[in-house]
Amino acid sequence: MIDSLIMLASGAPGKPLFSSPAIDSFKDVVNFWSQPQYSLPLFTILFVLMLVFYRKWSRPIPAGLILVGFSAIYFGSMAIDSNYSLILTKADNVPITIMLFGVGICLWTAFREAATNDKAIEEGKPIPYSDRDDKVLVWPDLVYIELICLVLASAALLFWSVGLPAPLEAPANPAGPPNPSKAPWYFLGLQEMLVYFDPWMAGVILPGMIVSGLIAMPYIDTNPKGNGYYTFKERPFAITTWLFGFIILWVVLIVFGTFLRGPNWNFFGPYEYWDALIQVPLTNINLSDYFWLYLFKSELPTNPFVREGIGIVLSGAWVLAFLTVPWWPLMVDNIPGIGKVSGFARKLFGQMGTIRFLILAFHLAIMAMMPLKMVLRWLFTLKYFIYLPEFNMNL
Amino acid sequence: MIQAIIAYITSTQIWNSVFRHGVPRDRRTRVMAIMSNVFLHLHPVAIRKSGIRLSFTWCMGGLTFFLFLAEAISGVLLMFYYRPVPEYAYSDIVGLRAHVTLGLLREIHRWGAHAMIISIWLHMMRVFLSGSYKPPREFNWGVGVILLVLTMLLSFTGYLLPWDQLAIWAITVGSNMGKATPFLGMQGPLSDLPQLPGGVALVTVRSDAAYLLLAGTSVGENALMRFYVLHCIALPVVTAILIAIHFWRIRKDGGISGPM
Numbered sequence: 001m002i003d004s005l006i007m008l009a010s011g012a013p014g015k016p017l018f019s020s021p022a023i024d025s026f027k028d029v030v031n032f033w034s035q036p037q038y039s040l041p042l043f044t045i046l047f048v049l050m051l052v053f054y055r056k057w058s059r060p061i062p063a064g065l066i067l068v069g070f071s072a073i074y075f076g077s078m079a080i081d082s083n084y085s086l087i088l089t090k091a092d093n094v095p096i097t098i099m100l101f102g103v104g105i106c107l108w109t110a111f112r113e114a115a116t117n118d119k120a121i122e123e124g125k126p127i128p129y130s131d132r133d134d135k136v137l138v139w140p141d142l143v144y145i146e147l148i149c150l151v152l153a154s155a156a157l158l159f160w161s162v163g164l165p166a167p168l169e170a171p172a173n174p175a176g177p178p179n180p181s182k183a184p185w186y187f188l189g190l191q192e193m194l195v196y197f198d199p200w201m202a203g204v205i206l207p208g209m210i211v212s213g214l215i216a217m218p219y220i221d222t223n224p225k226g227n228g229y230y231t232f233k234e235r236p237f238a239i240t241t242w243l244f245g246f247i248i249l250w251v252v253l254i255v256f257g258t259f260l261r262g263p264n265w266n267f268f269g270p271y272e273y274w275d276a277l278i279q280v281p282l283t284n285i286n287l288s289d290y291f292w293l294y295l296f297k298s299e300l301p302t303n304p305f306v307r308e309g310i311g312i313v314l315s316g317a318w319v320l321a322f323l324t325v326p327w328w329p330l331m332v333d334n335i336p337g338i339g340k341v342s343g344f345a346r347k348l349f350g351q352m353g354t355i356r357f358l359i360l361a362f363h364l365a366i367m368a369m370m371p372l373k374m375v376l377r378w379l380f381t382l383k384y385f386i387y388l389p390e391f392n393m394n395l
Numbered sequence: 396m397i398q399a400i401i402a403y404i405t406s407t408q409i410w411n412s413v414f415r416h417g418v419p420r421d422r423r424t425r426v427m428a429i430m431s432n433v434f435l436h437l438h439p440v441a442i443r444k445s446g447i448r449l450s451f452t453w454c455m456g457g458l459t460f461f462l463f464l465a466e467a468i469s470g471v472l473l474m475f476y477y478r479p480v481p482e483y484a485y486s487d488i489v490g491l492r493a494h495v496t497l498g499l500l501r502e503i504h505r506w507g508a509h510a511m512i513i514s515i516w517l518h519m520m521r522v523f524l525s526g527s528y529k530p531p532r533e534f535n536w537g538v539g540v541i542l543l544v545l546t547m548l549l550s551f552t553g554y555l556l557p558w559d560q561l562a563i564w565a566i567t568v569g570s571n572m573g574k575a576t577p578f579l580g581m582q583g584p585l586s587d588l589p590q591l592p593g594g595v596a597l598v599t600v601r602s603d604a605a606y607l608l609l610a611g612t613s614v615g616e617n618a619l620m621r622f623y624v625l626h627c628i629a630l631p632v633v634t635a636i637l638i639a640i641h642f643w644r645i646r647k648d649g650g651i652s653g654p655m
């Protein structure tokens with residue numbers, strides 16, 4: 001039913017409601033800028049703006065305008081492009097839309113409360129609802145909320161189920177993989193990572209470290225503030241890091257994987273036709289090739305560890321930098337002319353201790369390796385830092 | 396007349412054996428209503444105003460729990476109609492639509508699963524953004540992370556059961572990652588290190604991590620059976636136990652967090 005409504009709204013499949021040369025050039029611009037090397041930095045800029053201006057946009061009017069504007073582009077695009085509406089209305093992609101709006105609206109309420117609370121904190125007033133004895137009885141206040149939520153959620157689930165049949169494709173055929181073969185949507189961030197990393201990183205180490213990092217988080221975060229209420233000002237580092245991981249490296253990459261990756265896992269803009277015949281030549285180059293062939297104009301050494309030495313050293317240095325740089329000020333205390341530089345470091349280690357810090361730094365180093373490798377791929381077509389096929393170990 | 400009937404019913408021994416208190420209209424009976432009901436007594440009798448606001452919890456934990464229950468019920472009903480062998484799996488799914496009255500079961504189960512993934516992520520985001528993982532709730536956050544993994548595994552194992560093209564190839568993509576596990580997967584780094592004395596390789600195509608998951612070298616009938624058992628028995632039972640611990644700990648950690 002919803003399917004056919006959407007079909008109606010967007011014209012017959014294959015022909016958009018509106019088309020004109022102006023719309024076509026708009027589509028070209030969007031398709032171009034959606035390529036990961038442009039859009040991911042753009043999203044990151046938007047993300048930073050969101051954090052910097054959280055008090056401004058979280059007010060009802062700007063937030064409402066953003067919601068309306070985004071919805072207009074997001075759903076309105078179906079009227080100008082049939083490839084786009086095909087992707088958006090695919091039954092298994094409907095959850096992505098729900099997730100996007102869910103994350104957006106929840107972020108809004110969180111930052112709206114954070115803005116209110118932060119203002120109260122600045123003015124030295126108590127945070128709203130901070131009276132511990134301000135209690136209500138569970139019956140009726142909470143039980144009724146739960147009942148209403150239960151009814152609404154059941155209705156929504158039933159409506160969704162009546163309106164949208166669960167898809168079923170052709171029977172399993174072990175000899176004929178579809179192109180593209182995609183993992184379930186909630187793992188597509190990891191599958192997108194396969195573009196940049198080998199499966200042992202994208203499929204094992206990265207998810208493993210997401211889980212270990214999440215479990216370790218409450219023990220690493222020693223900041224006693226912001227316990228039990230929304231705030232940004234009192235814990236900017238924790239919120240920035242965590243949300244960068246969740247929004248940019250998880251949610252945005254899922255959108256890429258579902259909406260913008262077509263046959264052969266090639267990239268397609270939102271208004272592009274998924275042409276299975278397009279072949280993108282693989283021109284990526286290993287760091288060791290850059291080093292020996294281009295820089296030294298020599299042959300690759302036969303010993304794999306010598307060959308990959310530069311990559312091993314640089315990758316090690318990357319992790320080591322995260323583990324050690326914050327300690328350096330402790331060693332060069334009292335620089336003449338500048339004075340004490342160790343104040344922050346002392347505070348940090350006084351609060352955290354060595355073990356907490358090392359666990360945090362290691363997770364940050366690996367997390368930061370994801371955007372690092374993406375950027376290097378886009379700028380220098382870098383394939384691997386370390387290329388050791390002898391041990392199935394490529395990084 | 397109606398009054399008299401109600402008065403009679405509520406005075407019978409049967410009624411009074413079930414409901415130990417009057418209609419929850421005053422403070423005493425309202426407290427009794429929560430305390431004398433096994434499900435409601437998951438709650439405290441009184442709760443801070445900060446915690447019941449929709450703008451604080453977004454009701455996402457509760458919604459996740461609701462969806463878990465909806466999945467359990469629709470899942471049990473689906474088990475009546477489904478046989479986890481390649482000969483029947485696909486046609487049973489087709490038959491579900493054709494032959495079962497009000498054939499919404501599969502829709503409810505599938506969309507409910509997607510919704511649960513979304514609601515659990517949002518629940519985690521709210522707990523993070525409101526700093527509710529901080530002491531004394533560190534452990535319950537950890538329980539939550541395990542629940543998150545279990546929920547995604549539940550969804551992943553269920554993805555295979557319709558036995559269509561989408562199913563086996565999505566699971567193939569996913570389980571191929573298992574082949575790349577360091578030390579334990581055939582194509583993973585350093586997989587030739589685990590050896591018996593005398594140089595007998597321990598990790599082979601027929602003994603690596605992916606083989607453990609699939610009970611075969613590719614997604615076939617053994618994998619279907621394995622995923623079915625995991626999906627319908629092992630994972631739900633563990634998840635239910637952990638949810639019980641999760642709720643218990645919310646109470647023991649002092650109820651929903653709030654500003655001091």
Ligand code: HEM
Binds near residue numbers: 515
């Ligand atoms: C099956 C999955 C889950 C269910 C059914 C569930 C259910 C709930 C419910 C009903 C609450 C009460 C408050 C609220 O609704 O926000 C709650 C609180 C909490 N949940 Fe979950 N949850 C689940 C998964 C998770 C996950 C994935 C995390 C974190 C990674 C988590 C961490 C917490 C914490 C720390 C609290 C206490 C928050 C506070 O006191 O303010 N839970 N959970």
